[in-house]
Amino acid sequence: MIIVDDVAPLATLAGVLGMIATLLGIAGLVASLFLPATGSSRFLAMVVGLLGGLGVGALLQQAAILDPGNLAGLLLPAGGAVVGLFVTGALRRTSVPAP
Secondary structure: OOOOOOHHHOHHHHHHHHHHHHHHHHHHHHHHHHOOOOOHHHHHHHHHHHHHHHHHHHHHHHHHHHHHHHHHHHHHHHHHHHHHHHHHHOEEEEEEEEO
């Protein structure tokens, strides 16, 4: 592991990729709120949540907030996947046919 002092987290390639993954994960989770709660959409939301969790973890490691050797850092991607599993279809409105 290489530690670079006095460098902004977004000045490194890993920090930029972490930010991109975080933003894509957040955008995907927001979009999954409006999807129907089927198996495939839940799987897609889990993958997107996992991507967002990996991005947050990489960004926090570049900011020297999260220790790369700590096992608790694995909770971020797993937490993103669980969030993706449960938020799918939370804001979806279904139309009720007229009688």
